[in-house]
Amino acid sequence: MDSQEVWTETYLQKRLSEEPLAKEAFLWYWLEKNALAEDYEIPEIVDTALSHSDIFPRSQVMRIWVHEKGNLSSWHYDANMISVFNVQVTGRKKWSLISPETPLCCYPFSNFAILDGKGDDIFHNKIYTHFELNEGDMLFLPPLWFHQVEACEAENVSLNWVFTKKETQITTSAFKRDYERYYFVSYFSRHKYPIYRTIAKQLNALLPSYLRAKWTYQEIIKTSHNVNLSILALRMLKELASIAFVLRHFNKIKPYRKTIKPVKRLAR
Ligand SMILES: [Fe+2]
Incomplete structure (x- = not known):
């Protein structure tokens, strides 16, 4: 990657289209380990977590999200008991989290909450937090935490590394x-x-x-x-x-x- 280049939507469209280790999912692009590897270094904490023997092996470990300003995700928690390292590569996002200790009501058999989260009623009696992620920030999202994310800048690119532990002590x-x-x-x-x-x-x-x-x-x-x-x-x-x-x-x-x-x- 040229030092002047950044992960713009145009750049990513071009690179991902040429990359055999990438494919589009519904809401993000999946990447196998080492895809676009010359563009970034995996942080040590992520590398350690991904190479540990206590996680399920998977080929697709990375996700890239590209959102325009105002994109607001629905309240949900991530399926497959994944833990997520989420890096804000460009742009800025507002995150709201609700603890699985005080879960939201979900659609039958789904991980999507029924309420749309408009207004603060959703936080009533919940353990929650709000914060912004700026360029270069990394968030660790443990399994089952409900979240809603809003993209704030004209272009917002996030990179995730995801993994599922083979064993859990969680009993919520x-x-x-x-x-x-x-x-x-x-x-x-x-x-x-x-x-x-x-x-x-x-x-x-x-x-x-x-x-x-x-x-x-x-x-x-x-x-x-x-x-x-x-x-x-x-x-x-x-x-x-x-x-x-x-x-x-x-x-x-x-x-x-x-x-x-x-x-x-x-x-x-
Ligand atoms: Fe999510």
């Missing part, structure tokens, strides 16, 4: 729900009767891509939380009961969906 209700929803989907998608596998697959395919169950690890996280069929049945009932909550807040769904902007397609 947010973790239990996430673990059970994974287990539930996994149970039916691997069921011995093909009819259940087909129904699970087709129901999942009906959902918009950002709500689909995509926990792809072959192994399950080691935890002291034991799941059995009655716990799964109770989980299903709780999730179905939240449909009533969704219907009560139905008017908020449309503006909420508008805030999710897919990344531009790479020229290939």
Whole structure:
């Protein structure tokens, strides 16, 4: 990279389009380790975390986000129990975080919160924080923390490194729900009767891509939380009961969906 060049959207579009180790996801670009490697150095703390034997191996460890001013993410926590090192490369973003100790109510079986977060009501009785990330700042986001992020400058580029630990000591209700929803989907998608596998697959395919169950690890996280069929049945009932909550807040769904902007397609 020329020392005068920065990660503008135009530069990234060009480089990512030529980069075989990069591909577009819905909201970001996935990169395998070493993609665009001449453009940055991996901080030591990140390198140590990514090379540790206690994390699930994955080929795509980096994400690049490109947002214009005003882009506001929906309230959610990141799926797959990922921990995230998030570097603000250019621009500036306002972050709001809510602890998984005081979780928000989510759409059934999803990691997206029902409330759109406009107004401060969402923080009532919650453990939360707000801050800005400026160029060169790095944030470590632990698993299951709810967040909403607003892009503040004309162009805002963030680089993430993500990983999932093989074992967790976390026992919050947010973790239990996430673990059970994974287990539930996994149970039916691997069921011995093909009819259940087909129904699970087709129901999942009906959902918009950002709500689909995509926990792809072959192994399950080691935890002291034991799941059995009655716990799964109770989980299903709780999730179905939240449909009533969704219907009560139905008017908020449309503006909420508008805030999710897919990344531009790479020229290939
Ligand atoms: Fe996120």
